Amino acid sequence: xxxxxxxALYDRALSVLAGGVNSSVRASxxxxxxxxxxxxxxxxxxxxxxxxxxxxxxxxxxxxxxLPEPVEAAVQSHASSGPMYGAPTExxxxxxxxxxxxxxxxxxxxxxxxxxxxxVSAVRLARAYTGRDKIVVMQGGYHGAQESTLVEGDRxxxxxxxxxxxxxxxxxxxxxxxxxxxTAADVFENHGHDIAAVLTEPILGNMGVVMPVDxxxxxxxxxxxxxxxxxxxxxxxTGFRVGGxxxxxxxxxVTPDLTTLGKIVGGGFPVGAIGGRAEIVEQFTxxxxxxxxxxxxxxxxxxxxxxxxxxxxxxxxxYDHVDALGEQLRAGITDVLAERAPxxxxxxxxxxxxxxxxxxxxxxxxHCEAGCRQREDCPNYNACxxxxxxxAAAETNRWERVFWQEMKDHxxxxxxxxxxxxxxxxxxxxxxxxxxxxxxxxxx
Ligand SMILES: *Cc1c(COP(=O)(O)O)cnc(C)c1O
Numbered sequence: 001x002x003x004x005x006x007x008a009l010y011d012r013a014l015s016v017l018a019g020g021v022n023s024s025v026r027a028s029x030x031x032x033x034x035x036x037x038x039x040x041x042x043x044x045x046x047x048x049x050x051x052x053x054x055x056x057x058x059x060x061x062x063x064x065x066x067l068p069e070p071v072e073a074a075v076q077s078h079a080s081s082g083p084m085y086g087a088p089t090e091x092x093x094x095x096x097x098x099x100x101x102x103x104x105x106x107x108x109x110x111x112x113x114x115x116x117x118x119x120v121s122a123v124r125l126a127r128a129y130t131g132r133d134k135i136v137v138m139q140g141g142y143h144g145a146q147e148s149t150l151v152e153g154d155r156x157x158x159x160x161x162x163x164x165x166x167x168x169x170x171x172x173x174x175x176x177x178x179x180x181x182x183t184a185a186d187v188f189e190n191h192g193h194d195i196a197a198v199l200t201e202p203i204l205g206n207m208g209v210v211m212p213v214d215x216x217x218x219x220x221x222x223x224x225x226x227x228x229x230x231x232x233x234x235x236x237x238t239g240f241r242v243g244g245x246x247x248x249x250x251x252x253x254v255t256p257d258l259t260t261l262g263k264i265v266g267g268g269f270p271v272g273a274i275g276g277r278a279e280i281v282e283q284f285t286x287x288x289x290x291x292x293x294x295x296x297x298x299x300x301x302x303x304x305x306x307x308x309x310x311x312x313x314x315x316x317x318x319y320d321h322v323d324a325l326g327e328q329l330r331a332g333i334t335d336v337l338a339e340r341a342p343x344x345x346x347x348x349x350x351x352x353x354x355x356x357x358x359x360x361x362x363x364x365x366x367h368c369e370a371g372c373r374q375r376e377d378c379p380n381y382n383a384c385x386x387x388x389x390x391x392a393a394a395e396t397n398r399w400e401r402v403f404w405q406e407m408k409d410h411x412x413x414x415x416x417x418x419x420x421x422x423x424x425x426x427x428x429x430x431x432x433x434x435x436x437x438x439x440x441x442x443x444x
Pocket of ligand 1 (some may be wrong): 113114115116117119142143144145201204206234235236237261263271272
């Protein structure tokens with residue numbers, strides 16, 4: 001496997017693109033491979049190397065790199081009839097109706113162009129609706145590149161996690177550990193009447209994968225109801241991935257007030273959305289007075305790609321296929337770990353998977369067979385990550401510097417750090433999964 005072309009491209013990129021990339025996670029070490037094209041479950045780089053792809057664009061690609069025929073046809077037809085107008089189109093209404101019909105919390109929505117934009121607008125909406133400033137977020141949760149949620153610290157003291165963000169943004173944000181109902185209750189007891197919203201991913205998807213423990217989201221729901229705060233589920237990564245067309249909220253059985261969407265709902269094109277109860281969402285301008293606007297929002301090509309993507313999933317065995325392969329993969333890796341690295345933890349659900357390089361010893365008996373489910377009666381319950389901090393304490397360097405490289409040499413493209421989720425697509429096959437398990441066996 002040679003990488004001369006990618007190295008040369010990265011050399012050029014470093015002169016004109018910040019860090020040589022347009023999104024920081026792409027700058028894998030020592031240099032990223034540049035993609036020439038996709039092919040089903042595979043990507044082919046500038047040097048002609050083929051990789052079995054589990055990055056899947058960091059989440060949007062439910063079908064892999066070959067769009068189903070109706071998706072491709074709709075994209076081409078909308079692109080060639082004039083890409084966008086600055087006037088509304090039918091396909092925006094069609095996609096909004098589809099989402100509202102399937103996602104429990106969504107009666108009405110507003111489309112935007114990224115997950116970041118969705119969470120920014122959702123927080124603004126929640127603050128305006130409640131007339132309060134504070135928001136509660138999870139340590140290790142990710143809501144895109146927005147000022148109010150790029151924070152670190154704990155409930156006592158939250159600071160911006162990036163230079164360039166005034167401390168005054170973080171003053172209104174309270175960070176709590178995921179899965180810790182007592183801390184959440186305590187924070188509400190002290191600040192409840194100032195809290196506009198709790199903003200959380202239903203499953204932490206950008207900090208390893210951390211599943212909620214039983215009752216956690218129910219507790220958040222009750223606290224929000226008691227204090228008149230809004231519960232916002234950021235389903236940018238779980239939406240139309242976990243829980244099928246109903247998203248993770250339908251699987252969890254907890255209905256938030258607002259939901260942010262992105263990734264899959266744009267069918268591979270830039271997208272975000274804020275959905276929820278009509279009486280809240282209609283506060284956006286022009287119906288209400290909470291400013292929200294965007295030149296490209298509801299872009300017809302994106303809307304068409306999203307609509308046909310979801311329709312295809314409704315009419316075919318898409319979720320059964322990807323979920324079964326996800327199960328096969330997590331189960332296979334679990335078996336490999338039992339022999340090779342019993343301290344590590346397989347996580348994920350549906351078509352999401354990750355291996356967290358946890359350091360604690362564990363007891364092999366009666367554990368979850370295809371990814372941690374946070375079962376209280378599991379002998380490994382205390383060793384499985386519950387919070388972002390638990391994931392951060394894992395062997396991150398081994399993942400990045402040794403394991404990821406080794407898998408790449410086996411022709412398998414995983415996310416380049418310990419934290420980002422990985423995805424099985426509709427284009428993957430059982431054979432691909434077996435090959436991947438064999439590569440884990442070699443690389444661990
Ligand atoms: C990806 C992601 C975002 C940010 O979306 P962008 O489109 O990258 O701005 C926000 N929240 C979650 C949960 C995500 O996974």
